[in-house]
Amino acid sequence: MPPTVECCISSSDAALRSLADCDRVELREERCLEHCGICRAERFAVVNGTLLTHPELSAAVDALAEGAAGEGI
Amino acid sequence: MNVLFVSIDSLRRDFLGAYSDRPEVVDYHVETDNLDRFAERATVFDTHYAGSLPCMPARREWLAGTHDFLWRPWGPMEPFDDPIPELARDEGIVSQLVTDHFHYFQHGSNGYYEDFNGFEFVRGNEYDAWRTSPREPPAAFTDQLLDRETDPPDSTQYLNRSAYARNAAEFETEADFFAPKVFSRASEWLRENQAWDQWFCFVDSFDVHEPFHVPEPYASMYTDEDPADPDMPVWPYYGPIDEGQSELTDQQLEFVRSQFAGSVTMIDRWFGRVLDTLDEEGLWDDTMVVVGSDHGFALGDHGWVGKNDFTVYDVIANTPLMIWHPETSVERVSALTSAVDLYETILDGLGIDPPSGTHSRSLMPLVRGQTSEHRDHALYGLWGSSVNVTDGRYTYHRPPELHSETLCHSTSMQNTHSWFTPPTARTEVDSGSYLPYTDASVWRYPADSWLQHRDERLYDRQSGPGQSTNLAGGDEDATQYMVDVLRRALDELDAPDSQYDRLGL
Known part of the structure; x- marks a missing residue:
């Protein structure tokens, strides 16, 4: 099962959106994931159910884009 | 009363x-x-x-x-x-x-x-x-x-x-x-x-x-x-x-x-x-x-x-x-x-x-029982995403085009996607009398559309209760009929031109 990446339309960016073209990732860009307090402060995404912010998020996105398929995330 | x-x-x-x-x-x-x-x-x-x-x-x-x-x-x-x-x-x-x-x-x-x-x-x-x-x-x-x-x-x-x-x-x-x-x-x-x-x-x-x-x-x-x-x-x-x-x-x-x-x-x-x-x-x-x-x-x-x-x-x-x-x-x-x-x-x-x-x-x-008819169609949805319409038998769900924008019209500067956080001060806005139901001027500004689903969807409430079978495309006559209903519904409300654009109509 591919890793699931959930992000808000307000907090996603080009790197996150580029995962939409990656077959190994299930990217879900939602209007709002109900984490507005975090979203207001910094970029975030929920990867396999775990909320990540910088620097863990950037590392996870890079790993997913390079085909690490979410192991260890 | x-x-x-x-x-x-x-x-x-x-x-x-x-x-x-x-x-x-x-x-x-x-x-x-x-x-x-x-x-x-x-x-x-x-x-x-x-x-x-x-x-x-x-x-x-x-x-x-x-x-x-x-x-x-x-x-x-x-x-x-x-x-x-x-x-x-x-x-x-x-x-x-x-x-x-x-x-x-x-x-x-x-x-x-x-x-x-x-x-x-x-x-x-x-x-x-x-x-x-x-x-x-x-x-x-x-x-x-x-x-x-x-x-x-x-x-x-x-x-x-x-x-x-x-x-x-x-x-x-x-x-x-x-x-x-x-x-x-x-x-x-x-x-x-x-x-x-x-x-x-x-x-x-x-x-x-x-x-x-x-x-x-x-x-x-x-x-x-x-x-x-x-x-x-x-x-x-x-x-x-x-x-x-x-x-x-x-x-x-x-x-x-x-x-x-x-x-x-x-x-x-x-x-x-x-x-x-x-x-x-x-x-x-x-x-x-x-x-x-x-x-x-x-x-x-x-x-x-x-x-x-x-x-x-x-x-x-x-x-x-x-x-x-x-x-x-x-x-x-x-x-x-x-x-x-x-x-x-x-x-x-x-x-x-x-x-x-x-x-x-x-x-x-x-x-009062004075009539049994009321509306030919009803529109529903969340701003910025799909526009949905029903005639009472079919429901039709039209998503926005990928990477499209939706225009917000209001006298306030709203936080269009994160509703509960402080409003966003906007610098790139138009203003004017854009609404068909008032002469009042409003701000007009864009935000990204978002997808509740990527594909066009059509359900028959009579033959398929539970909306489990998507008929869009497969039943071409019913699909075209509901696209026409959607157009008519938008026309009757004098919906913004931008809605037709973002829906690919």
């Missing part, structure tokens, strides 16, 4: 005996004796649809008669609106709001309660910014409400679920909970205000809306689980039930359903007190009573929990509506009706001439 309008938020109609022997998602009957008692007296609407979603857009439809979602998202009353309580004041009709709906007091939601002569706000539900102590709310209860990683109890961030853990931490008896308080206050208001010549009372219950936190006996009424088990959630995150932050085990999903059902039964019992008051005070002969909901709530239906993030299926949009009027002569109405129609219906009941140019049409001719 007086008008009592009762909204029960997120009330799925299949949980009501008046609509279904048992809900779609459980194998047990849910007790709703008092709502059923009211249904026996009232006209029951079978094809009633939400319009603008979710909570506050629905309230602008009800209270101002504006089909909101083609032009703007969740937002305030606009200066050019004519809210029912304002019109009632001008006619010497006293008005009252009784609610535990914190949305009235959050960013971007101003203008809804201010025109009532009185409003009673029962504190504490959902994210209500009420109690700040204890700093560490009870651990087991907190674990049923939130993920500590995303809603740390020691954080001051917006939309932190820990607020509810504090607000409800000291609840001991059933009477401490929200629906009991709201409906008790409503009953008291009815008893205490009959000296007025005429009144309008809006009882806006936030329950059944999550969190589905209920006391005994309701918490154990429909489940054998321990209702205080920290692993059993009472506030599920929105999303698919099989992945991501919203993932639920079968056991957890059944528990969530049981707590929703328990909440419905608790509401029903306290709603019954309002009916008792109408009986005891002899109010039925000069009171119109409207009971409905803004939208449903998916409890695993179509693989989802929540209401905003997926195709606007009937479990969300086909809402309950029941109207009692002394001139009621029809038991059931099959005609297609829309949430925005409640505006003129309530004004009709109050004897107030409706303003011209709204999107509302009174339902009273249906209630």
Whole structure:
């Protein structure tokens, strides 16, 4: 099962959106994931159910884009 | 004529005996004796649809008669609106709001309660910014409400679920909970205000809306689980039930359903007190009573929990509506009706001439049996995503084009996607008289469209109950017919040109 990446339309960016073209990732860009307090402060995404912010998020996105398929995330 | 309008938020109609022997998602009957008692007296609407979603857009439809979602998202009353309580004041009709709906007091939601002569706000539900102590709310209860990683109890961030853990931490008896308080206050208001010549009372219950936190006996009424088990959630995150932050085990999903059902039964019992008051005070002969909901709530239906993030299926949009009027002569109405129609219906009941140019049409001719037809189509949806339309048989769901924008039209600078955080000061805006229903100038600014689904969807409510088979494309005639219905519906409302562009029409 591919890793699931959930992000808000307000907090996603080009790197996150580029995962939409990656077959190994299930990217879900939602209007709002109900984490507005975090979203207001910094970029975030929920990867396999775990909320990540910088620097863990950037590392996870890079790993997913390079085909690490979410192991260890 | 007086008008009592009762909204029960997120009330799925299949949980009501008046609509279904048992809900779609459980194998047990849910007790709703008092709502059923009211249904026996009232006209029951079978094809009633939400319009603008979710909570506050629905309230602008009800209270101002504006089909909101083609032009703007969740937002305030606009200066050019004519809210029912304002019109009632001008006619010497006293008005009252009784609610535990914190949305009235959050960013971007101003203008809804201010025109009532009185409003009673029962504190504490959902994210209500009420109690700040204890700093560490009870651990087991907190674990049923939130993920500590995303809603740390020691954080001051917006939309932190820990607020509810504090607000409800000291609840001991059933009477401490929200629906009991709201409906008790409503009953008291009815008893205490009959000296007025005429009144309008809006009882806006936030329950059944999550969190589905209920006391005994309701918490154990429909489940054998321990209702205080920290692993059993009472506030599920929105999303698919099989992945991501919203993932639920079968056991957890059944528990969530049981707590929703328990909440419905608790509401029903306290709603019954309002009916008792109408009986005891002899109010039925000069009171119109409207009971409905803004939208449903998916409890695993179509693989989802929540209401905003997926195709606007009937479990969300086909809402309950029941109207009692002394001139009621029809038991059931099959005609297609829309949430925005409640505006003129309530004004009709109050004897107030409706303003011209709204999107509302009174339902009273249906209630009186003067007609059996009402609308050819009804539009519904959330601003920025799919536009949905039904003719009563088919539902058609048209997503926006990938990477398209949606224009927001408002006198305020709204936070278009994150509704509950402070508004965004915008620099790149147009201004002008863009709205077909007012000459007033508004700001106009773009935001990204978002996708509830990527593909065009068409469902036949008659041949395929449950909306499980997508006919779009496969049934070309029906698809083209509903595309034409959508165009006609947009044309009739003089929808923005940008809507046609973003929908690829």
